[in-house]
Amino acid sequence: MEVSIVGAGLVGCLLACYLARRGHRVTLYERRPDPRERGPDRGRSINLAISRRGIDALSRIGLDGKVLHAALPMAGRMMHGMDGALTFQPYSADRSQAINSIGRADLNRELLEAASAQPGVEVRFGCRLTGLDERTGRLRFASGEEAEAGVVIGADGAYSAVRARLQQLPGVSFSQEYLDYGYKELSIPPQDGRFALDPGALHIWPRGRSMMIALPNQDRSFTCTLFWPHDTLAALDTPQRIRAYFAEHYRDAFGLMPDLVPDFRGNPVGHLVTMRCSPWHAGGGDAVVGLVGDAAHAIVPFYGQGANCGFEDCVELDRCLDEAGDDFPRALELFERRKADTDVIARLALDNFVEMRDKVGSRVFLAGKRLEHALERVLPGYVSRYELISFSTTPYSQVERRVARQRRLAVAAGAALVALGFAARRGRGLVRTPEAD
Ligand code: FAD
Numbered sequence: 001m002e003v004s005i006v007g008a009g010l011v012g013c014l015l016a017c018y019l020a021r022r023g024h025r026v027t028l029y030e031r032r033p034d035p036r037e038r039g040p041d042r043g044r045s046i047n048l049a050i051s052r053r054g055i056d057a058l059s060r061i062g063l064d065g066k067v068l069h070a071a072l073p074m075a076g077r078m079m080h081g082m083d084g085a086l087t088f089q090p091y092s093a094d095r096s097q098a099i100n101s102i103g104r105a106d107l108n109r110e111l112l113e114a115a116s117a118q119p120g121v122e123v124r125f126g127c128r129l130t131g132l133d134e135r136t137g138r139l140r141f142a143s144g145e146e147a148e149a150g151v152v153i154g155a156d157g158a159y160s161a162v163r164a165r166l167q168q169l170p171g172v173s174f175s176q177e178y179l180d181y182g183y184k185e186l187s188i189p190p191q192d193g194r195f196a197l198d199p200g201a202l203h204i205w206p207r208g209r210s211m212m213i214a215l216p217n218q219d220r221s222f223t224c225t226l227f228w229p230h231d232t233l234a235a236l237d238t239p240q241r242i243r244a245y246f247a248e249h250y251r252d253a254f255g256l257m258p259d260l261v262p263d264f265r266g267n268p269v270g271h272l273v274t275m276r277c278s279p280w281h282a283g284g285g286d287a288v289v290g291l292v293g294d295a296a297h298a299i300v301p302f303y304g305q306g307a308n309c310g311f312e313d314c315v316e317l318d319r320c321l322d323e324a325g326d327d328f329p330r331a332l333e334l335f336e337r338r339k340a341d342t343d344v345i346a347r348l349a350l351d352n353f354v355e356m357r358d359k360v361g362s363r364v365f366l367a368g369k370r371l372e373h374a375l376e377r378v379l380p381g382y383v384s385r386y387e388l389i390s391f392s393t394t395p396y397s398q399v400e401r402r403v404a405r406q407r408r409l410a411v412a413a414g415a416a417l418v419a420l421g422f423a424a425r426r427g428r429g430l431v432r433t434p435e436a437d
Contacts, residue, residue, distance in 0.1 A: 001024045001025070001150060001151055001326070001328065002024075002025050002027075002149045002150050002151070003019055003024050003025065003026045003027075003149060003150075003151040003152075003153065003328075004026075004027050004029060004137070004139060004147065004149035004151070004152045004153070005019075005026060005027070005028045005029070005152075005153045005155050006029050006129045006139070006152065006153070006154050006155060006156045006160075006161065006162050007028075007029075007030065007031075007154065007155040007156030007157060007160075007293075007295070008028040008029075008030035008112060008115070008123055008125075008155075009030075009108065009155060009156075009157060009293070010104075010107060010108060010111060010293070010307050010310060010311070011155045011292055011293030011294070011307070011310035011311065011313065011314065012028055012030075012153075012155030012156070012292075012293070013028065013108070013111035013112050013114065013115040014057065014058070014061070014111055014114075014115075014310075014311055014314045015153065015155060015292060015313075015314045015317070016028050016115040016118065016121050016123075017061045017063075017111075017114050017115050017118055017121075018060075018061065018314045018315075018317070018318045020115070020118035020119065020120050020121045021061065021118070022318070022321060022326060023120070024120065024151075024326075025120045025121075026115075026118075026120060026121045026122070027121075027122045027123075027124060027147070027149070028115060028121065028122070028123045028124065029124050029127040029129060029139070029141070029147075030123065030124065030125050030126075030127060031126070031127060031128035031129070031142075031156075032125065032126075033125050033126055034112075034123075034125045035105060035108055035109060035112070036109050036112060036113075046103065046104060046105070046185060046217070046223045047101050047102060047103050047104060047215045047216075047217055047223050048101075048102060048104055048107075048215075048301075048304070048306075048307055049074065049099040049100060049101055049102075049202065049215065049304035050067070050071065050099070050100045050102050050107075050307065050308060051099045051100070051304065051305075051308055051389075051390040051391065052308075052390060052391045052392055052393060053305070053308040053309065053311060053312045053393055054307060054308040054311045054312075055067075055068065055100075056312075056315070056393050057311035057312055057314055057315045058311065060315065060318075061114065063110065063111070063114055066110060067102065067107060067110060068100060070102060070103070070106055070107075070110075070218065071100035071101060071102045072100065072101045072102075072199055072200075072215075072216045072217075072218065073098035073099070073100055073101075073200065074098055074099050074100070074101055074199075074200060074201050074202045074215070074216070075090055075091060075092075075095055075097070075098040075200055075201065076088055076089050076090035076091050076095070076200075076201055076202075077089045077091070077201060077202050077203075077204050077360060078197070078198060078201035078202070078203045078204070079204050079205075079206060079360055079361060080203060080204065080205045080250075080252055080253070081361065082207075082249070082251070083251070084251055084252035087366065088201060089360070089366060089369055090373070091386060091387065091390065091391075092373075092376075092384075092387055092391065093373035093374075093376040093377055093384075097387065097390070097391045098200075099202070099304060099390055101202075101215040101216050101217070103217060103218065106218075126143070127141045127142075127143065127145065128141055128142040128143075128161075129141060129156065129161040129162065130142050130161065131165075132152065132161070132162060132165040132289065133287075134152075134165060134166070134169070134282045134283045134287065134288075134289045135283065135284065135285045135286065135287060136148065136285070136286050136287055137149045137150055137151070137152050137283075137286060137287030137288075137289070139152065149287070150286065150287050150288070150328070151287065151288055151289075151290075151328045152287065152288075152289045152290075153289075153290050153291070153292060154166075154289070154290070154291045154292070154295040154296075155291075155292050155293050155295055155310075156295050157293070157294045157295055157298070158273060158275055158294045158295070158298035160291065160294070160295035162289060162291060162295060163275075163277055163291055163295050163296070165289075166277070166280075166282050166289065166291070167277070169282055171279075172277065172278070172279065172282065173276075173277070173278045174275070174276065174277045174278075175275070175276045175277075176273055176274070176275045176276075177273065177274045177275075177276075178271060178272065178273050179272040179273070179300060179350075179353075180229055180230060181210075181227055181228060181229055181230065181272050182227075182228065182230050182233050182269035182270060182271060182272070183225050183226060183227050183228075183269070183270045183271075183272060183301075184225070184226045184228070184233060184264065184267050184268070184269050184270070185223055185224065185225050185226075185263070185267050186212075186223075186224040186225075186226065186257060186259075186260060186263045186264065186267070187221055187222070187223060187224065187257070187259060187263055188214060188221060188222040188224060188253065188256045188257055189221050189256075189258065189259075190219070190220035190221055191256070193220065194220060195216060195220050195222070196222065196256045197214065197216075197222060197256075199216035199220075202214075202215060203215075203222070204356060204360060205249075205250050205253065206356065206357050206358060206359075206360050206361035207249055207357065207361075208357065208358055208361075209229060209232075209357065209358075210226070210227060210228040210229060210232060210357060211226075211227050211356055211357035212224055212225065212226050212227070212250060212253065213225050213227070213356070214253075224253070224257075227272070227302075227353070227357065230269075233269055236264065239261045239265075242260060242261050242264050242265075243260070243261065246260060272300045272301070273298055273300070274298065274299055274300055274346050274349075274350065275294075275297065275298040276297065276343070276346065277291065277296060277297070278336075278339060279336055280292075280296045280332070280335065280336060280339070281329075281332035281333065281335070281336070283329065284329070288328050288329045288332055290317075290328075290332040290335065292310065292313045292314070292317060293309075293310030293313055294306060294310060296313070296342070297309070297339075297342035297343075297346060299342075299345060299346045299349045299350075300349045300350055300353060301349070302349050302350070302352040302353040302355075302356055303345065303348055303349040303352045303389060303390075304390070305345050305348075305349060305389065305390075306349075309341075309342060309345055309396075312393070313335075313338065316335060316338050317331065317332075317335050320332070320334040320335045340395075340397040341395050341396040341397045342396070343397075344396040344397045344399070344400055345389070345396045348385075348389065348396070372384050375410055379406075379409065379410065381406075382406050382409070382410065383402075383406070385399060385400075385403045388402065388403070
């Protein structure tokens with residue numbers, strides 16, 4: 001089958017590999033020039049965390065080893081208090097699990113190489129989609145060029161041009177929800193050739209309404225990302241205000257950021273948006289059009305799952321093609337079942353913002369996490385929500401059901417323990433009962 005994928009980002013490239021493996025001929029259309037011939041965009045999410053779901057999807061086409069080789073494992077969160085005090089919170093009870101910090105540009109390059117190397121895949125750069133007819137599969141590009149394919153998949157990100165066409169059709173629902181927050185990237189360079197912070201952790205400076213995080217890079221620098229309300233970002237409009245604010249709120253990091261002022265003033269502010277669309281496919285007649293990755297379900301980055309979820313889309317679409325005998329209209333219909341999962345991770349990602357910017361700094365929260373890890377050690381089968389999301393491939397929608405079941409079991413086990421303790425003390429005559437009185 002002739003398939004056109006719009007967008008040679010992370011998900012588009014991986015999907016091209018999956019479809020080529022099934023014997024389909026794939027053309028990837030990308031609006032940008034070839035990223036292998038130029039550097040990454042300044043201040044645009046330089047690294048990201050890849051966890052189990054992403055690794056599983058990569059492993060199915062033999063790319064996991066290469067990608068993980070270029071990654072830095074982070075086994076937990078390192079919280080930075082206002083006074084510079086550090087608290088480490090492991091992601092898993094036995095500290096064996098880690099999420100992996102990977103350069104976005106390196107990952108994209110790796111995936112592009114893999115896609116280009118597949119027989120039957122062609123990648124066309126400088127092709128910005130501007131028009132699409134979902135009934136014929138006719139594509140129009142900004143250059144004036146046109147193309148046609150029986151199957152068109154939109155993997156063109158949160159502001160998808162393919163989805164924009166579907167949104168015009170009757171019966172297609174769409175919503176976008178912006179947070180009143182922006183993100184901005186800063187940098188902590190190496191100190192005397194070494195990492196300035198522990199590279200084995202994801203660093204968080206929780207500050208109530210806002211936060212900063214930092215992920216390590218292969219060159220021993222850290223990329224920091226501020227997640228701040230727009231009014232705070234706008235208020236720091238002079239070098240003096242920027243320095244004074246960081247010296248007060250991010251005291252330990254301030255001394256590690258020699259380029260703070262030019263980075264803060266020069267780097268763009270990114271937006272944080274959740275996009276929902278339903279259905280993800282349309283067409284009929286001569287062609288069918290579908291959506292994957294951020295084009296179908298852009299989410300905020302606070303669970304580190306956007307790319308992981310998009311990679312998992314490729315696995316699920318592959319499974320649907322298996323079930324449908326490679327009949328794309330039928331497979332895209334089956335693929336709609338994935339929405340139950342993407343809706344859950346969209347909600348959890350929003351909830352996790354409050355946890356990261358505010359709760360992780362509190363003693364009660366940390367005690368709760370320690371209790372959760374203790375439960376994992378004593379109750380067989382008990383796994384925290386974070387671990388189920390990040391270190392398993394349990395469908396997102398089943399994670400919520402399992403967490404609710406586990407909580408009920410933990411409460412029942414706790415009540416049984418209390419009752420047993422009471423009975424034992426009573427047996428030893430340590431508890432006075434009405435009969436004894
Ligand atoms: P994109 O990566 O956006 O790729 C879309 C591609 O389509 C691009 O190459 C674009 O140039 C191209 N394109 C767009 N329009 C057109 C057009 N009209 N014609 C042709 N081509 C077009 N996810 C994680 O899993 N872990 C993380 O730690 C993480 N951290 C993040 C941090 C931040 C600050 C942000 C903003 C996101 C983060 N994400 C993370 C989410 C992740 O970046 C996205 O989910 C992921 O990039 C989606 O991949 P995609 O291929 O669907 O879209």
